[in-house]
Amino acid sequence: MLRWTSATSNLPVAMEPFRLLDERGRLEGDPPLGLDEVRRLYAAMVEARAYDRKASAMQRQGRLATYAPLEGQEATQIGSVAALRAEDWLVATYRDAGAMWLHGYGWRNLFLGRMGDERGGHPPEGVPVLPPSITVGAHMIHAVGLGWAADLRGEARVSLTLFGDGATSEGDFHEAMNFAGVFRTPTIFVCQNNQYAISMARTRQTAAETIAQKADGYGMPGVLVDGNDVLAVYAVTTEAAERARSGGGPSLIEALTYRTGPHTTTDDHLRYRSAEEVEQWRRRDPIDRVRRYLEGLGAWDPGWEEALNAASTTAVEQAVAEAETIAAFEPDDIFTGMYAEPTSVLRRQAEELRRDLGE
Amino acid sequence: MLRWTSATSNLPVAMEPFRLLDERGRLEGDPPLGLDEVRRLYAAMVEARAYDRKASAMQRQGRLATYAPLEGQEATQIGSVAALRAEDWLVATYRDAGAMWLHGYGWRNLFLGRMGDERGGHPPEGVPVLPPSITVGAHMIHAVGLGWAADLRGEARVSLTLFGDGATSEGDFHEAMNFAGVFRTPTIFVCQNNQYAISMARTRQTAAETIAQKADGYGMPGVLVDGNDVLAVYAVTTEAAERARSGGGPSLIEALTYRTGPHTTTDDHLRYRSAEEVEQWRRRDPIDRVRRYLEGLGAWDPGWEEALNAASTTAVEQAVAEAETIAAFEPDDIFTGMYAEPTSVLRRQAEELRRDLGE
Amino acid sequence: MATLTMAQAINDALRVAMDADERVVLLGEDVGVTGGVFRVTDGLIDRFGPARVVDTPVAESGIVGAAFGMAVGGLRPVAEIQFLGFAYPAFDQIVSHVGRIRNRSRHRFTAPMVIRVPFGGGIGAAEHHSESTEALFAHTPGIKVVVPSGPRDAKGLLLSAVEDPDPVVFLEPIRVYRAIKEEVPDGDYRIPIGTAAVVREGSDATLIGYGAVVADLRRAADELAGRGRTVEIVDLRTISPLDADTLVASVRKTGRAVIVTESHRTAGMASEIAALLQERALYSLLAPIERVTGWDVVVPLKRSEEYYIPDVARIVAAVERTLEA
Amino acid sequence: MATLTMAQAINDALRVAMDADERVVLLGEDVGVTGGVFRVTDGLIDRFGPARVVDTPVAESGIVGAAFGMAVGGLRPVAEIQFLGFAYPAFDQIVSHVGRIRNRSRHRFTAPMVIRVPFGGGIGAAEHHSESTEALFAHTPGIKVVVPSGPRDAKGLLLSAVEDPDPVVFLEPIRVYRAIKEEVPDGDYRIPIGTAAVVREGSDATLIGYGAVVADLRRAADELAGRGRTVEIVDLRTISPLDADTLVASVRKTGRAVIVTESHRTAGMASEIAALLQERALYSLLAPIERVTGWDVVVPLKRSEEYYIPDVARIVAAVERTLEA
Ligand SMILES: Cc1ncc(C[n+]2csc(CCOP(=O)(O)OP(=O)(O)O)c2C)c(N)n1
Ligand SMILES: Cc1ncc(C[n+]2csc(CCOP(=O)(O)OP(=O)(O)O)c2C)c(N)n1
Ligand SMILES: [Mg+2]
């Protein structure tokens, strides 16, 4: 059984993160998923990593603007979103490409966004994923509103929002948590505590021992989970989703993880942390862990790995090609996105721009 | 011993408020103060009530703009501020005239403010009390900054901020609490939980059982206290002040109290609560309780009460007279308060106003 | 037709909108049980229940952010901020998200929502309760900003705002709430967003304003009429997008303009209007365009508020100056 | 004298200020250990320690609010907001408190503090990282708003800002940080707040701007010089309070003005300047004042940002139009 703090009993949060797979891939509890599903999660993590490495590489080549790598956080992103249904809302951040992709956002869109093309913000119809939030903190309340709207419309949809440890310091985190608690919206708050907000260590972000314990201040259950354990993240998110879907209201999940790369491609992360620390966390790699687990069960082999890598590369490269060959953004397009119909003011300004461009 | 939740042990907050005097004025623990001091607190509560009733009456006569009555909250305001030293900072709200006055702000200034005269915001030199905060929520972080500055300057001053239950929902409450926790500023957060934010009942303000338990999310001790018990409020604030002064950082005090009047003089409070509920709380009157306590010890008699009332009336009436006879606010004065020296823009605008007024 | 105050007309508009479309929900501080601090939402919770008329915690960013999520999620929320001075905590949500989701997602997600905000001075209120900083919102892309000057317009504009596919900040001049009574059509009717109204024709000068100021413009025009001057009055009704064509046409005709706002002057709406008029009507101008505005100071409290808010005398004097120039 | 980038000049100014006055403290996100995302505060934590160079949690309202408390409490805080797009969560603190405590307390309490904010576009940054909404601050009473256009001014203005008895929002154009190198005086020196600089004299037209735009004005003037036109350039340096006299004097002389800003147009600084120029120099105007500005749209991302930010061609064309009018 998971150990949630309870909204009413005011129980202390467990200080030891909930875990199902240890660092060497050994099962510590009941697996929440069958082997096939675990293999699917594994494959998703591999593909997310392929995207992430490609994006970093492209940034170095000048083909993308600044990029925020997710390496190290695959288990949290894949494990949490895997617990959702297709119709559930996802409201995530600039670092959450893995999560967004798994929920249908599309690598092409993610690349486009990082190329500085607004069209990256337009996921396929029917995919309930908002464009990534670039402002830290403001988006969690959007997930609250989305869940609330679903509730009022009688839809059994929940909303899940991903955010970082730094985001918990923003006032908007507080207001989102409080609204979710008061209105019992079907919202799952997943904090990816990757230990840093740019250069600021988690220990200086808040004086609380854990972020999970903040749930108690909102009358909401909270749980601490090993964010590098995809099974554990999947399990706690599934519980939270079930609770939300059955009218039990919101939950806060703190997933302990680590970004093994820089904050963004322009960040020199060794200014604020040691290479040893990074190395230590690399040894807790979320993908390795599942591979060992599968291997132990005879459900992994190098051939499959190769096939996965090849498929990931193909998918990612195809997305790059699509993004890089999209039609040009026309000058007029900067005006047409603002309102359903351009206003009189924008129509005039668009004319002015055309005049200035000699059109 | 008081039961604070502890920053590190993650103990549940006590659900029963800490109390020293029961509703009939019987002592339940060790008195934190000698009789003379208790008499002084009593006298202060009586004077605060005299001011409050005068202000409400004047508002009805059109001599004051909207006024936010404090009746019922005297124990929290007087008891908390009595625990401060003269040099400690006080950052309070529109409802906290009792607290501000006790710390030296002056009834005259409080009246002036409610008359719509900016000069009410200028307390006597040396009185470390900011003008009342009219915006809900924003001022708590000011107390954090003031305490922090004192710390950096090597002064042994603490800061105390008063705020309502509604204010705890604002993002700024969260940021203030978090900064105080992270930087261990010598700040005492005193929530006057008077059960309502205008029409919104405390139970709908947050899903948390208590506000005190929110402290835990910031690694800060929190305590629930009977806010109608001036001795208990004094005792917990004294502990918090000592902790702050000795480098132990901030504390959160939730004082359970009640405003027995309307939110402001324009509010019809029986739209959202019953007369019975109000009556029930009137029976827990914070002043009565101390009178009974003193009476039981032979330290109260009607003659003293009369003298107190007379002295309070004199003090309050004198303040009214001073406020009502202050020199007119000159047109130019609306410009001169903005900067140390009026800017070129304001100098021109002041000329324009003089021209328009035919001067 | 009923004779209504502006507060009643807005209440009526909300009732009509909520009757017609169950996606319309209200949320804000004290909008439910007490019916709002100005009683604008009075009775709506009884009619529509607490699921559609939601009393929220004291958290403006939360109110706007949640309403935004609701709007993206298919509802038509009408959020109330209690006073404009308390909208600033929600400013980030408005600027960074409400006004941007359509462009950010290239029309894939939209935020059809209204943010209702009582604003402006003239009633001797406490600090922060008399703000007139509408220019901050007019400067913000992706939203529309509407300001009715009376009951009839308020209802028609609000019904348009609720149905608008884009977010609308709807500013309600506090001192008009109960000061003006007008015949207001029953049921559903609209006044289009983005069109100004020439509420009085004239030829000597154009008086331009919106919101509470319009009543003062009428009084000033009356006074000037007594002196044989006929001035035209343009009530903007929408300040973003500005109906420039109506303004330009009027000033080309009269050759003189006085713009009156309660807001601070620097980078206020009066500046915007003066800038665009000189751009498009310079050669018609017979005198400098006058800005009669609040000053670049905090709105003074009751005792000296009169020195801040433009009054009829200041407006008349400005017109006289342009006529003499 | 050393040849410095603007980032280095600001770093130098902070060092000089902190050396001279121990009340000066810095706080903000990542200003300490990494020296800021633009390395503007590089090395200061080593010199002054973590008590005076404070890395804060990610909470802009908290940063400004805490700095405000510190300032009232006798320090001289210099707060950094990482990008202007992240200043909105702190907007309430700035508008409602930082700019008001002096007036609210009739000089009893004051907030001598600086809020440093990198701003503006031109580097193809992510959404929210290219904002140029300085008008929002210029519209706000009780603060001053300063915008340097290069290293020398940046240092002299920042030292004035730190010493100013009133709060100053100090906007640092991101694309200038490393683009311009200049000789910058050593040690302490000041450029007064509130005075514009005529950085080039001319007689055919006046080009007006501030911040990153000034370099483009120079390029435009060069290009126009090649066509035999001599234009005057006014670098505002402070946008609140505006140095109206310098502007008016220049336009009275040239009779033509082009105002260039990166910000949105409606209710932006270009509108303010156009309004005041027509007010005080109408009879000298030989042509409508041109506003060359960003549009009323969200600043576009990298792929189309070029269509948003005024470039030399747009500036030159505007001058030509006023010359032909
Ligand atoms: C409101 C706001 N403030 C500041 C920033 C600049 N910023 C970008 S990411 C970041 C750190 C966020 O840390 P965290 O929430 O832990 O997420 P992580 O980057 O670690 O995934 C900051 C301060 C921002 N984007 N938005
Ligand atoms: C930022 C802000 N939002 C809204 C208001 C309007 N308002 C004034 S008092 C109040 C309720 C505050 O409740 P609480 O904090 O419990 O204090 P109380 O009035 O009960 O003392 C509200 C919503 C305000 N003044 N400031
Ligand atoms: Mg992080």
Ligand SMILES: [Mg+2]
């Ligand atoms: Mg209350």
